[in-house]
Amino acid sequence: MASTKLGINDIVTHSEDQVSTEIDGEVVLMGIESGNYYGFDEILSRIWNIIETPTAISSLIDQLIQEYDVDRNECETDVLSTLNELLKDDLISLQ
Amino acid sequence: MKNIVWLASYPKSGNTWFRAFLANLLHEKEDPADINQLGGGSIFSSRLIFDNTLGIQSSDLLADEIDQLRPEVYKKLSENAIDTLFIKAHDAYTYLPNKQPLFPTEATRGAIYLLRNPLDVAPSFANHSSCEIDNIIRTMNNENDSFCGHSGNLANQLRQQLRGWSGHVESWLNAEQIDVHFVRYEDMKSRPLETFRAAIQFAGLNHTDDEILQALDACSFKKLQQQEQSNGFREKAAKVNNFFRKGEVASWQDSLSLNQAKILLQNHSQMMQQFNYLDNQGNLTFIDDIPQTSRQPILKQLQISQQKPQASYQLYGLNITFPFHFEELIKTDAKADVSISLQSINCQNIIWEEESICYKAKQGLYLLSIKGIARYLIKDGQEIIIDIEPNADLDAVKLMLLSPVIGILLIQRGLLPFWGSSVIHQGKAYALLGHSSTGKSFLAAGLKQKGFQVLSDNLCVLNNNTPPLVYPGYPFLMLWQRGMLRLGESHDGLKPVRKGLKKYIYPLNKTQHNKPAPLAGVYLLSSHNKEEFNIEPLTGFQNMFKLLDFTYNEPLIRTMGMIKQRHKIASITAKTIPIKRYCYLDNKDSFQQSIDFLAQDIKLSAK
Numbered sequence: 001m002a003s004t005k006l007g008i009n010d011i012v013t014h015s016e017d018q019v020s021t022e023i024d025g026e027v028v029l030m031g032i033e034s035g036n037y038y039g040f041d042e043i044l045s046r047i048w049n050i051i052e053t054p055t056a057i058s059s060l061i062d063q064l065i066q067e068y069d070v071d072r073n074e075c076e077t078d079v080l081s082t083l084n085e086l087l088k089d090d091l092i093s094l095q
Numbered sequence: 096m097k098n099i100v101w102l103a104s105y106p107k108s109g110n111t112w113f114r115a116f117l118a119n120l121l122h123e124k125e126d127p128a129d130i131n132q133l134g135g136g137s138i139f140s141s142r143l144i145f146d147n148t149l150g151i152q153s154s155d156l157l158a159d160e161i162d163q164l165r166p167e168v169y170k171k172l173s174e175n176a177i178d179t180l181f182i183k184a185h186d187a188y189t190y191l192p193n194k195q196p197l198f199p200t201e202a203t204r205g206a207i208y209l210l211r212n213p214l215d216v217a218p219s220f221a222n223h224s225s226c227e228i229d230n231i232i233r234t235m236n237n238e239n240d241s242f243c244g245h246s247g248n249l250a251n252q253l254r255q256q257l258r259g260w261s262g263h264v265e266s267w268l269n270a271e272q273i274d275v276h277f278v279r280y281e282d283m284k285s286r287p288l289e290t291f292r293a294a295i296q297f298a299g300l301n302h303t304d305d306e307i308l309q310a311l312d313a314c315s316f317k318k319l320q321q322q323e324q325s326n327g328f329r330e331k332a333a334k335v336n337n338f339f340r341k342g343e344v345a346s347w348q349d350s351l352s353l354n355q356a357k358i359l360l361q362n363h364s365q366m367m368q369q370f371n372y373l374d375n376q377g378n379l380t381f382i383d384d385i386p387q388t389s390r391q392p393i394l395k396q397l398q399i400s401q402q403k404p405q406a407s408y409q410l411y412g413l414n415i416t417f418p419f420h421f422e423e424l425i426k427t428d429a430k431a432d433v434s435i436s437l438q439s440i441n442c443q444n445i446i447w448e449e450e451s452i453c454y455k456a457k458q459g460l461y462l463l464s465i466k467g468i469a470r471y472l473i474k475d476g477q478e479i480i481i482d483i484e485p486n487a488d489l490d491a492v493k494l495m496l497l498s499p500v501i502g503i504l505l506i507q508r509g510l511l512p513f514w515g516s517s518v519i520h521q522g523k524a525y526a527l528l529g530h531s532s533t534g535k536s537f538l539a540a541g542l543k544q545k546g547f548q549v550l551s552d553n554l555c556v557l558n559n560n561t562p563p564l565v566y567p568g569y570p571f572l573m574l575w576q577r578g579m580l581r582l583g584e585s586h587d588g589l590k591p592v593r594k595g596l597k598k599y600i601y602p603l604n605k606t607q608h609n610k611p612a613p614l615a616g617v618y619l620l621s622s623h624n625k626e627e628f629n630i631e632p633l634t635g636f637q638n639m640f641k642l643l644d645f646t647y648n649e650p651l652i653r654t655m656g657m658i659k660q661r662h663k664i665a666s667i668t669a670k671t672i673p674i675k676r677y678c679y680l681d682n683k684d685s686f687q688q689s690i691d692f693l694a695q696d697i698k699l700s701a702k
Contacts, residue, residue: 019659021666026635028669030662035649039636 006057006083008076011095013054018091020048031089038091043068044082054095057083099173099180100298101139101198101206105263106185106242107219108211109280115314116291117181120302139184139198140243140252142531144168149453150648151465152553154531155494157595158241158254160467163191165253166199167452173202179299185242186255187266200272207294208267211280212372213260213363218350232355235260236362251532261366268369279370287311407431411505411556411566412611418481421493423571425605433477433504435496440472440482449654458656461503468492471500476507490593497569498553502647505556506657510566511664513645515555515620517565518547518697524565524612525697526555527677528645529620534681537578538620540601541690544582547697549603550612557614559664562671564611572601581683616700617642617668618677618693628680628689630696638669641676673700 006012014020020029027045029038040048046067050060061075068075086092102117104110145153145161148168153161173180189197198206213235221231234240238259243250257263267275276297282290291307302310347356360367367373407416408424416431417424442462447455455462461473468491472480479500483492502512515528516539529535539549551568558564576597579586589599618630619641633641642665646652652661668674675696679689 019662021639021662021670023638023666023669024635028636028639028666030658032658035653035658037640037643039640 006080006087006094008058008061008080009056011054011056012060012083012087012092013051013095014048015090015093029091031091033090036089038089047079047082051092096173096176097202097204098176098178099169099182099202100204101184102181102209103184103186103188103206103267103275104209105211105216105257105260107216107223109209109278109283110183110185112283112314113207113209113278113294114181114183116310117295119310119313120295120300120306138252139165139169139182139186140255142251142253144172145253146531147648148172148451150451150651151453151463151495151499152531153253154598155491155498155592155596156465159192161253162189162197163193163466164452165197166191166195166202170199170202171452173199179204181298184255185257187258187263188270189256189258189266196270196272198270198273203273204299205274205276205297206267206270207297208264208275208277209280209283210264210277210370212347213359213367214347214351214356214372215280216260217355217359218347221350228351228355232358235359238262259362261363264366264370268366277370409567409609410501411510411551411554411568413508419489419493423569423600423602425570425608433479435479435481437483438480440470440480442472449650451651454651456651456654458654459507461507461655463495463500463503465495468495471495473500473503473507476504476509479504488593490591494592499647502554502556503655505554506647506652506655506661509657509660510556510558511646511661512554512556513642514553515645516552516572517550517555517568518542519550519612520547520615520697521701522612523615523701524550525616525618526565526614527618527620528555528642530645533620534578534679535620536572536574537582538679538690538693540572540574540578540582540584541686542694542697543572543603545690545694547694548607550608557664557668558611559660559667560613561667563614563664563668565614566611567608570603570605570608572603573598574601575599581686614668614672616697617672617674619645619674621676621678627678628685628692629678630692631676631678633674633676638674639665642669642674 017032018029019032020027022028022045025042025045027040027048029040029048030036031038043064047060047064050063057079061072061079064070064075064079065072083092087094102110102113142153145165145168148171149164156164169182184198186197191197217228217231217235220235221228224231234257236259240257240259242255242257243252258266274297276294278290278294288304288307288311291311292304295302295307351359360373364373405416405418406420407414407427407429408421409415409427410424413432414427414429416434418435418437440462442455445455445457445460448457449455453464459475463471463473467484468487469484470482472482474480479496481492481496505512513526513528514530514535515526516535517524517526518539519525527535527538536552539552543549549572550565552572554568556566556568558566573592574584576586576599579599579601584601586599589601592598592600619633643649646661646665649658652658677693679693680686
């Protein structure tokens with residue numbers, strides 16, 4: 001599971017192995033097993049909110065392009081690498 | 096594992112310079128390393144490292160008890176380290192009562208001992224301590240001298256025995272169990288490449304001459320001084336203007352009188368000759384504890400209390416039955432939630448999930464062992480069993496019970512204790528969170544003088560309401576003699592928290608002290624060397640991260656199965672309560688102003 005590489009057709013959502021909370025618009029996350037804490041910036045916090053319900057990565061990207069001034073290719077690369085990191089730390093799960 | 100290299104020295108002998116060099120050598124970037132993030136950044140005497148590793152508060156222990164635990168702390172750090180650990184130390188090489196060295200041999204790869212002509216140490220040390228050179232000379236001549244050894248207040252470092260300049264050098268010269276590499280400050284100045292190369296080779300590091308020269312350049316005195324001027328330096332003593340002063344060899348001639356130089360020469364000629372500061376004819380070659388406390392037998396004290404019925408007291412919203420009287424607490428007749436008893440503890444068959452130096456833990460069960468005092472077994476948030484050592488001081492037993500023991504019980508009950516005190520203003524609670532020695536009790540006392548009511552000292556205990564409720568602690572403050580003097584309070588007639596500590600039980604009004612109050616503000620105390628005090632709000636996830644620094648350690652709370660509860664209470668707090676960093680100035684001229692400033696901020700935020 002940790003080595004899976006995500007593609008834009010995959011559907012992701014929050015995993016069970018984390019608890020998160022939002023403070024002044026920034027998301028703070030704790031991995032329950034690891035005890036590690038994560039602080040998210042504005043965009044990552046937005047992504048986190050969108051994937052609260054299971055969401056296809058392609059529609060997540062569509063949503064971000066509408067909200068932020070960003071190039072589709074760039075957005076896709078960044079989102080996939082970020083989500084892969086989150087998956088590696090078991091913070092999100094693959095549906 | 097033998098992986099610690101001690102960077103040992105008498106103060107002001109080039110230790111910081113050496114660590115700046117190491118930081119630059121091990122730091123892979125082009126720009127000079129930040130002087131506030133030096134390698135070997137942890138000092139052997141750090142109170143914070145000690146407290147965090149052991150999970151107990153060193154401020155409640157006597158200096159000799161702490162010394163017995165210090166080797167264990169460093170063995171633990173050594174076990175957890177992947178690489179060579181460089182640790183700065185100003186302690187002399189001494190032995191504990193059990194004949195073991197203070198510096199644990201089994202964790203030590205070796206020591207680099209830095210020394211400097213005592214005639215140059217004296218003016219530099221005087222500047223560092225903002226005191227007269229004559230006083231420093233007396234210190235350097237005093238074989239019983241120690242650093243941070245006054246029991247009248249609490250410093251951020253543990254007591255370190257220095258034993259005078261000669262005594263210090265000699266102790267390391269006679270350190271038989273470990274390899275010691277001696278480095279003279281004067282050689283670091285005059286022959287830097289050879290001197291530093293030999294030292295790092297001794298430590299087992301391999302670097303090219305170019306790398307060594309580059310690191311030396313980045314930590315030249317000029318650069319360290321420039322950095323200090325623009326950013327400040329956290330290791331500087333609070334009163335002094337500049338830490339990186341001259342860095343010159345034989346600058347003593349401008350600062351010492353002839354008589355002062357003579358006194359130093361008379362007292363230190365032997366060690367000065369040993370290290371070639373004096374030749375055989377005695378000419379200069381460079382022209383340039385706390386007393387053991389008398390403990391009353393515990394049995395006698397206990398017999399007195401056992402003749403009387405058990406007594407119940409209120410603490411953190413609980414009714415607790417005690418096996419001895421604790422007159423300073425608030426009595427209650429209500430049904431007990433928790434009972435404390437005296438029994439012998441036998442835990443041999445228990446499989447622990449976590450074992451540390453002083454404690455063992457698993458879900459619902461925690462065992463704390465403090466040598467010379469007692470063992471405490473805490474069960475399911477309901478019961479505490481105390482197994483007291485035969486000659487222990489009952490006051491010490493009570494002190495450990497108040498923290499950390501009751502704190503652990505509260506965690507088992509789903510509450511979250513923070514290290515801090517709390518005060519009440521207009522029915523709402525304001526928390527002052529800080530580690531040992533950051534002045535949380537002192538500030539609470541200062542606020543009390545300005546009309547605030549103190550709700551708790553040392554532990555600030557929150558539940559999971561929104562906003563969280565803060566529970567009333569014991570109805571007294573534990574204040575160091577020095578702090579009381581500063582506040583103009585007398586310790587006449589007050590009882591010390593235990594024999595041997597000049598920390599006193601300062602009673603609060605018991606009748607005001609029975610209701611929890613909703614939390615309305617959190618101040619994180621930070622002590623620093625800047626010449627000003629300020630209050631700065633934190634935002635976003637920083638709120639949460641900083642807040643968690645002040646709870647009991649994370650692995651322990653996890654083992655106890657309370658990690659989600661900790662997260663929940665901390666996030667409610669971070670989300671709903673303003674959290675501010677409060678930098679306060681600890682000097683006798685302006686501390687009142689900084690307390691006023693805090694009082695003002697609490698009153699304004701209440702509006």
